[in-house]
Amino acid sequence: MLLEIENLSQKYGDFVALNSISFQVEEGVYGILGPNGAGKSTFMNLLTDNVLRTSGSISLDGKDILSMGEAYRDTLGYMPQQQGYYEDFSVTEFLKYIGSLKGIAKKELNNIISELLTRLNLEDVRNKKMKKLSGGMRQRVLFAQALLNNPRILVLDEPTVGLDPKERVNMRNMIKEISQDKIIFVSTHIVSDIENIADKIILLKKGEIVAFDRPDNLISRLPIEYEKNLESVYILNFETCD
Amino acid sequence: MFGMEFRRIFNRKTVIMLLLLIALNVTVFLWMYKTGKYESQVSDETYSQHVESILKQGDTINAISIFNKGGQSEYAERNNQKTIDKYASIGEIETVKINGNIIITVIKNRFTHLTICVFMVIFLFRVFQGEEYKSMQTMLYATRNGRKRLAIARWGLSCVSLMVFIILNYAVIFGCVYVIDGYKCSDLLAPIQSVVEFYDCAMKTSIIGYIFFYIAATFLFSFSILIVMWLCMYFSDNRILSMSLMISLMAVEYLMYQVIAEQSKIVFLKYINLFNLVMPGDFLYKYSNYELFNYPVNKLTTEIVLSTALILALSTIIFAIAENKRPIKKSSRLENWFGNVTNIVVGSFHGIIGNCKMFGLEIYKLLIVNRGLVYLVVVAVISCMMLDTSQIKHMGIGALLENVYNTYGGPISEEFxxxxxxxIENLNAVDEQYELALEKYDKGIITEEEFDREQFVYEGYAGARSCVDRLTEQYSYLNRLKSERNIEGYLLSDRGYRILFQSDHSGKDLLVAVVICLLFCNGYAYDKRMRVKELIYSTRDGRNKIHRTRILVMTLLCGIAFALVYGLEFYEIQCVCPMRWWSAPVQSLPFFEGCRVNISLGFLVFLFEVSRFVMMVTLGILVYVLSYSRSSKEALIIPLAGAAIYIKIKAIANPAITITMSAIIIVFTVLGWIYVVRNRKLESKIR
Incomplete structure (x- = not known):
């Protein structure tokens, strides 16, 4: 599976959110790092076809995702940064609702939901209303909905926000585990979350890619006075931002 | 997907709300039904005579228009010919004598259309609820079926649910009329023209057929409006902006509907108009045309074509938008401008609220936060729809009596x-003359023709005789009152007083009870639900002063509800059949003969209205007290059930029982309130 991004640009009026970025990715986990306004969320929205691009192309195995339409969205799993949910739905109902939108057969969907709820420690709250869940629980439900259709491309925008340390580790492990046959994009502010699981890191700054490499390569290129970790890479590249 | 979408939109709360809406519609309907406004008329003219007269009239117009060909008259000629052809084709219908009330209720009950509009707004808000946040939209749009297919599923659901809602509404109404009037099923198979109001209906169908047609037409019209509203919702993610667009659109349409005259060259804008679909006019049961480029176009056909075209065209646009719209986009200039204006307005509003003291904030909490304003607006709309201020035009004896009351009303005077x-002398003279004529006729002195003339004169005095009989009754009653109890009664019209004191006001009482329970059931329960009870109790004024303030707020809101229901009722009575002579002793009215207290009618009216108000405030306090120890649902249901029982007993019991019952309720309510204010148990629990 090959996802190609070519000269992708996005403008909102005069503001350039993404400026002609190009790269190719295959199966693996890709961490997207950047300060506020770097274009991370815009990139995520372009990947999920939630915003109409100004120019450039995104193609999956040679086909433009816009022309693929439903076939592309069938391969997609998306967890947005803000928590969006229907208040009156219980956890199971919410997952069934999203599952039905993803076109999953009812019987199969029930099995998948049970499996995911167990995996994400949500068994006890399966019948609880979404509005009554804690922020961390809701975050896990949203992660579960992204995985319902066993997506080939998984887009996770700040997935670990609001989780306790144990759950963060659990989610990190799960992302790594399912990444064998998937392209996973993880956008985050918490650098340590992707340090150990990302195959490659994309550093975005003012809508442009400043680095696209393996984490160890990025760390090895750090000047001597910096501590050898991904956080230092972040600080070095974005110290003048925010 | 359809099922899940159904489950999402029609949650328990929405279903209860819709059922209440149907119940409200039926209550209003029954209320109106009892007033006799939905009764079918009686005509001396048969249907065949009616059609014949239209055809004759058409021929006459045709004959005249021969001399006036071309220009303006072209439309008139065509219209005339079209009407003749139409009536000629349906003229042979054989009507039967039936009770037409069941079908009259359909065409005259406008409140159902309003109910349907409310349903559509609730439905659309439920459809898009949760999606005002981009994150939910982006999540849905990233799924395989989250675009066009989801829109199609919602479209289907709106179609089915609207149809079900309309059928339910009419089924309940028909059921009520059926139970009240006891129809024979064969009546429903009679031609629609058997009912006088449908003489101008140019359809060959039975009553049941027309009912189906009417429901189908209502559905078609309503669904087209729903689709228009849906498109407005797509216009912006800002719900207020979307609704403003919809309201502006309807306002323009309403203006055109009202302002454009029938003779205008742009009369087509009056009928190719959304307002006709919201509140269909009499074109649904009366054949009529309007002018479109010199050609007569049928109004009903226009509305059917217009609604069908709207549904097809706008649905296609909606599906296309659903597929191609993206949740993330740059806000338009209008949205930015509207956002800025909204921010300023909301900011100013919160600035004002921020300056309010406890009283103002409690009002804000009940009216805005707990949606009390919506309930009051609904009550205002219902009351205004019920309001009929056209003065009764008295005929015959009624007119004679009114004339006497206007001229000689008040204490018995020498003039009277x-x-x-x-x-009396006049009538005696007429009687004597008639008896003399009868005697002469019996003896053969006068001919039958002469006697008929005398009899005609005698019968002409029947109204005056009834009037004098009524006056005699009243006069002797007032004389008896004077001699037996030394009360100087007034000669006055009792119509208005009879309506106020003797009519059944259960419907209005129940409406008031519902609005009070809805207004105040959140009074204390809201604090508990939002977990601020402890916080309030820990403040200086959070124990005693707050309760007193809330009672004051309740009194104010009860006053508003009182003005909206009973105030308007009073105004209506004063317009229709005014209550005069307020200084008259109550015993002036024969139905107050047994009253042992010597007070004036004005004071009695005052006491009557005050007692109503006191009962309203009592109910409000009762709801508040219950919300202290129970949930808001219980605080709504228990007093409402109690109020319904009270109203029922009041309607059938004598005044003494009602007064005793009211006094007991007031005492217990006040005790309950003192318990709430003075209770220390709660404090210990909090600690």
């Missing part, structure tokens, strides 16, 4: 006695 004696 003189007038009364004069009338």
């Amino acid at each position: 006695v003189e007038y009364y004696n004069e009338q």
